[in-house]
Amino acid sequence: MSSNRKIDLALEAKELAEGSARQTTRLSGVRAEEDTVFGLPLTRVDILDQRGEQALGKPRGTYLTMELPELPQEREEILRAARGVAAMLETLDCLPQTGLVLVVGLGNRQVTPDAVGPKTADALLVTRHLIQNLPDQFAGLRPVAALAPGVTGATGMESGELLAALVKRLNPVCLIAVDALAARRQERVCRTIQVADTGIVPGSGVGNARMALDQKTLGVPVIAVGVPTVVDAATLCLDLLEESGEKSFDPAIFRQEGAEWFVTPRTIDSQVHTLSRILGLGISTALHVDFSVEDVEKWTS
Amino acid sequence: MSSNRKIDLALEAKELAEGSARQTTRLSGVRAEEDTVFGLPLTRVDILDQRGEQALGKPRGTYLTMELPELPQEREEILRAARGVAAMLETLDCLPQTGLVLVVGLGNRQVTPDAVGPKTADALLVTRHLIQNLPDQFAGLRPVAALAPGVTGATGMESGELLAALVKRLNPVCLIAVDALAARRQERVCRTIQVADTGIVPGSGVGNARMALDQKTLGVPVIAVGVPTVVDAATLCLDLLEESGEKSFDPAIFRQEGAEWFVTPRTIDSQVHTLSRILGLGISTALHVDFSVEDVEKWTS
Amino acid sequence: MSSNRKIDLALEAKELAEGSARQTTRLSGVRAEEDTVFGLPLTRVDILDQRGEQALGKPRGTYLTMELPELPQEREEILRAARGVAAMLETLDCLPQTGLVLVVGLGNRQVTPDAVGPKTADALLVTRHLIQNLPDQFAGLRPVAALAPGVTGATGMESGELLAALVKRLNPVCLIAVDALAARRQERVCRTIQVADTGIVPGSGVGNARMALDQKTLGVPVIAVGVPTVVDAATLCLDLLEESGEKSFDPAIFRQEGAEWFVTPRTIDSQVHTLSRILGLGISTALHVDFSVEDVEKWTS
């Protein structure tokens, strides 16, 4: 049944796997630790080998998940969350301290819960052109480029094709891909930020086999940054019904004709706005190593 | 349990009542008929008396529901649906052929599934000011005014207060209130248009006791035009679980802290855009009795 | 010739009148003073009598104008400008310390340089509904209501008609009307905030005789808050040509068919966004007398 579910968060894949393992919560090939970052709960899940990959249905690597008790409203809370994002990125070995980084905002700008990638790209401190045009003046900065390429239906291209071409031309040391995710638990929607060093398959889990964005396909490390903004409607129903012992629900009702349905909070517009700001600040702070989050704030507001 | 459900469509209230009546599908005080309008399925539900009001949980009056087999894409389909909207409005006795009509777009412009009211207001052929300023030139037109007042959280006023003041000043012969609804069945979302002569309670069913907009509170007939753009998440879960025999689900999880959740299709933005266009064309055609839908199209595109 | 010019700022009307007075810069019936507020230059122009009204082409009253050296980018600069707006409002005798205030955002949300009124309305701390529904919890707050009614072409009503009806119903102690203005000097665009106790004529100066919003028409004091976001193209050309001695330019070219033209900076979208935030913070701080601008910031971000 789990193959019908869209599970983007490694944290939830682990919970699901542990749940079905019953007796023991110990999964082979998976290591999990809990911590905090700037006072916010942080979970680290390492998928170590093939057994771990099978147990969680995800590629091996490190998945960090930070949880926000509630959506930040005040500036100080927004900066704190951004510091947490920066700290997660800095933990990963595959992000060097210098060299061009390309940040990609995946998703559809015109579909609110899917706009977190493009809106994060808008909120970044982009510097590559400044350094190229005025090298003396911007000597201290790291080159950062950004792109929100749009979805395949609008471009006729897979993001992977476009990025492969661009990586070849720009030669970045690392690519960061930001995307909206689906959560299994409604309480995680717009409250969870996942950072992973494993790359990403855009639009994965919904049956569209897209080209993966990862070290293998692009030739550079790919860090995935994701925020769940919806609960997949079919997953929600499967979960509810399974808990109640019912087995006959056909999730196809929510997935016919390419017409995906989702469950989302009423105030999704303003929540996506705030989260994109947090991600923009956090990613920029991690990349510009001499800048504090307050410095980045000054230059991007 | 049904008091936990948000049932906006009279059609669905009838189905729910018939379902729980088991043996007999005949409800006292309710008359239902099926028909077509410009080839589209039309259901008419009349709530005749207090028994009918109790059975369906709605005030007495006439509820017309037109169903679209799919979201219109081509111009001809859009015009056909608009003709259907006009025909439903023309059926109601409370809409006179002449005299000022005030059309109100309820809901929140910044929340996509709630924006169908404001966007319909944008798409109307508004004429009152033209007739006042150039009476000779626009002699043949009926005066139409429009307003999208915004939600109480943004204005500090209930729509009912604002409209009571405005009706007193403008003296319209009729008020038409356009609002987004919730459907119980996902297949009705963005595919159903309900027109009723009973007025409306803005944001009803979710626990906010708002001032009703109806003949009693405003002193003029109030026609409600509604389109379901979401399934209420709690209603969906209650339905699924009840079918499976489970009773223990607490819908409060989706309604805590005023944070309503809903189930909506991925492409809600473009669907709301198309539906607002259909409603704008249909309402304008019903009001400007000498105009065809093509005439209205010319003046509002 | 000056009747062809659109002069919204009292400061510029004074400059224009002084310029044509040649010999002496002293205008009868006009008093002007220069000051600073939170370090920002402030000009106060009082039109004292009929001679002053004729000299400047504006009704008698007090006009305060604060100038920003550049568009605020950093949070501290935004808060400082907001404090300046609050201080200007607090200077005016017609704004009592308690009692309901209605804030109206005039203009067209869909035309960027005209959206500063509606966007300011969005950015206010609106409280009337909170106090009505939970009087104990919000005892300390002053009731504030807000409305962005939309332009006459979209509603069929003049703002004055709508507001007259609303004032009668709500009985506010004061009305604050926020609107976009035109400046004569390009360097004042998006850098100047004018506050006046004289009321306002929406869309004035461009030949549409609208109903004034003032104490006489509405029965309550009306404070006008305005920001120039454009230079009227005809005014710009008249000025340039007059300086060069040319007299034959016909400004009608920019005003035919109701198709107003304007001169505006490329980045008007983000400038209007920032200015609306400043006005929303400043007006809210002036109204909620126990709140600092930081308090307001917390509740409206």
Place this chain on the structure above:
Amino acid sequence: MSSNRKIDLALEAKELAEGSARQTTRLSGVRAEEDTVFGLPLTRVDILDQRGEQALGKPRGTYLTMELPELPQEREEILRAARGVAAMLETLDCLPQTGLVLVVGLGNRQVTPDAVGPKTADALLVTRHLIQNLPDQFAGLRPVAALAPGVTGATGMESGELLAALVKRLNPVCLIAVDALAARRQERVCRTIQVADTGIVPGSGVGNARMALDQKTLGVPVIAVGVPTVVDAATLCLDLLEESGEKSFDPAIFRQEGAEWFVTPRTIDSQVHTLSRILGLGISTALHVDFSVEDVEKWTS
């Protein structure tokens, strides 16, 4: 002085050159013809050699300009203008009848008069992915891809760099670049569509030396499609003052600090919307040679 002017339209460059030539209106190396297309005035300017290049300040090639008497409102007028766009494109030898075409929407989606490129990209019938995924079903269609890359300030890349990489990967037979232009005459704004086989320099004329997009830099033919949406404020003033004999105006006032100013009609938002629709329909009709403009309308509305 003309080097201070931003002259994007070949038609206006010709007028300016002819004007300053005084005696004779015949320019060496330039051929001009007038015609109509679907009843709309069409001017063809061919720059034949280096003398023509110098006279007009533009590279040699064919420039077609269609003029609309007024902004199309009704559907029939929109379709007629789109047919005109398609006819202009079909005139150019460098557009083959088959093979992948990449359409690029240049400009900034968030600045209304600059959004015509990105919005045209949104309005295209994009097919490359359909043909790749379901080759049998879409056998009759031509592959079309599209991209709105965003401006250099947001991406850190020049459009030319990105497109060079993409052209290398996708191997299109032709690239079509859509961009907003500046007109010298206010009556041409949003009323003129220029199609040229010469390629384009994004943001040219304002002092930013960008990498050209043309056959030489990209290795494939580049067709430029442009619509003037503004008058450059400095150009307008220079023209007005020159006519009046004044020479001392310094256009730098409108160009300081990278803060370009422009003159634009009040209703630019809706005009850009309509023009993008016309361009989207027209370009798609030219590319999908078996489709009429009505066929394209069905698939893109």
